[in-house]
Amino acid sequence: MDINQLKYFVAIVNNDFNLSNASKKLHLSQPALSKYILKFEEEEKVQLFKRKNGRLAGLTPAGENFYNNAISVLEHHAGMLKELREHSTTVKGSVRIGIPPLILTVLFTEVMSRFISLNPTIRFEIIELGAFELRKMLLLNELDFALLLTPTNLSPLIYEEVIIRQDELTAFMSAQNPLAEKEILTWNDLRGRDLVIFNETFMIHHQLMRKFDALKMDPKISLMSGSWDFLLEVTRTSEFITILPSPIRHHFFIQEIKERHFESPINWNVVLTYPIKTHYTQIERYVKKSIVEYFTEHKEIKKISTT
The missing domain is CATH 1.10.10.10 (Winged helix-like DNA-binding domain superfamily/Winged helix DNA-binding domain)
Known part of the structure; x- marks a missing residue:
């Protein structure tokens, strides 16, 4: 029956x-x-x-x-x-995304707020560390996704990488700094200058050190920090110079600080990185598709579909 x-x-x-x-x-x-x-x-x-x-x-x-x-x-x-x-009609679960603080502020404020507000049954766990540390966590399978900088030096046989933003590193300094009078800087202009940069847990730190090594420069690093807004603030009333991604200029309103581009800039390319698997969960597919389409096709973040 x-x-x-x-x-x-x-x-x-x-x-x-x-x-x-x-x-x-x-x-x-x-x-x-x-x-x-x-x-x-x-x-x-x-x-x-x-x-x-x-x-x-x-x-x-x-x-x-x-x-x-x-x-x-x-x-x-x-x-x-x-x-x-x-x-x-309800998708439940969690996803761990590693995002460096600067990238979180500059690129992902709207993305994450939309993810969370549109999908209250999904737990978005944000690991906020420098890209250098996040790479280690990704290798230990402690993250589902990580936002890193190129080159990641990850195996293309094990990890997928999608570039979501291409830009460059620029110098930020007080308007009173003598170098602020130049429209374009060379890296040699930084010789002997007081630099304040990200600490060793950030990929930008290692990018800069590789650049200095290639130029046989012994940089005068006066201060290192993990806070981009602090690095900017200390340049405002001093001769300190910091080097940050160019898009940061959209996130501060300090007239006393000037941005100057380099003649041969260091690229600041942000990639969405994740392990290659035979099967991705519905949440993983949703996160990957949403982030890529938001940055490469300018599509707005939508609620996860149950179909």
Whole structure:
């Protein structure tokens, strides 16, 4: 007996064994309803109903037991369907995304706020560390996604990389700094200058040190920090110079600070990086697609689809 036949059986009992009334409520012909019951009794070699003068008059002991079990099964079936429908309209889960503080502020403020507000049942865990540290976490399988800078030096056989933003590093300094008078700087202009830069946990630090090594420069690093806004602030009333991604200029409003480009700049290319797998969860596919389309096709972040 399938679930529909169980419903037929329960409907007959609930309508005082009146096949005519039961068939009307079930939108089924009375002969068809009778046939279902007889067929089941014959196949299972059991009698569910007491009969009198060819009419149903009640339940046998086996029928009573079967009725109680049928009620339980139908209630459980209804609960299963309800739960299935709820899950079909709600995606639950979590995702761990590593984002350096500067990239989080400059590029991902709107992205993350949209992710979180549109998908309250998904837990977006943001690991806010320098790109150098996030690369280590990615190698240890502690992240689902990481935002890194090129070159990542990750194996293309193990990790996928998608460039989402291409820019360059520029110098920021006080308007009173003598170098602020130049429109374009050379790296040699920094010789002997007081520099304030990101610390070793940031990929930008290592990019700069490689550049200085290539030029055989011994940079005068006066201060290192993990806070980009602090690095900017200390240049405002001093001769310190900091080197940050050019897009940072859209996130401060200090007239005393000037930005100057380099003649041969260091590229600041941000990549979305993640392990290559045979299967990605629905949430992982959603995050990857949303981020890539937001930055490369300028599409707005939408709620995760349940279809």
